[in-house]
Amino acid sequence: MKDKIQYLKEEANKWPGATVVYREDWDCDYFGIEKKCFCMLGTNKAGDWVMTVKGDPEENEVLREQYPDVVPGYYANKTHWNSFLLENSSFTEEQLATFLRTSYVLVLGKLPKKLQLKYK
Numbered sequence: 001m002k003d004k005i006q007y008l009k010e011e012a013n014k015w016p017g018a019t020v021v022y023r024e025d026w027d028c029d030y031f032g033i034e035k036k037c038f039c040m041l042g043t044n045k046a047g048d049w050v051m052t053v054k055g056d057p058e059e060n061e062v063l064r065e066q067y068p069d070v071v072p073g074y075y076a077n078k079t080h081w082n083s084f085l086l087e088n089s090s091f092t093e094e095q096l097a098t099f100l101r102t103s104y105v106l107v108l109g110k111l112p113k114k115l116q117l118k119y120k
Contacts, residue, residue, distance in 0.1 A: 001049055004086060004093055005029075005041060008051065011097045012039070015104055016119040031100070034115055038107040039100055040076070049086040050074050051096060053103035067091075 009020045012031050018038075023030040028042025040052045052073050055063070060082045063070040069089050073081025084096060091099075108116060 038103040050083045052083045
């Protein structure tokens with residue numbers, strides 16, 4: 001599990017403007033760009049490792065229907081965010097990184113144009 005988490009952090013740190021910091025108040029790793037969250041990575045109340053990322057609402061719904069390890073966003077807007085249960089995930093590290101990257105791109109796209117240009 002630690003390898004998977006480390007891989008995701010390292011991938012995100014490669015992207016322009018992305019930061020990964022531990023947030024003690026939320027007890028999770030917080031992935032952000034310009035102080036906007038694109039991923040929370042930590043444990044849920046049951047102690048399961050969860051990666052919560054933003055996605056397209058329609059795709060989010062399809063993923064939830066097809067995969068039991070994808071659930072509505074943990075402590076997030078259930079329409080726009082999905083949580084991936086990492087311990088028994090049916091996805092590879094690379095696939096999880098793709099979902100993480102999609103979230104990064106969606107959040108970057110919501111920033112003011114002037115800030116977006118800094119990272120293009």
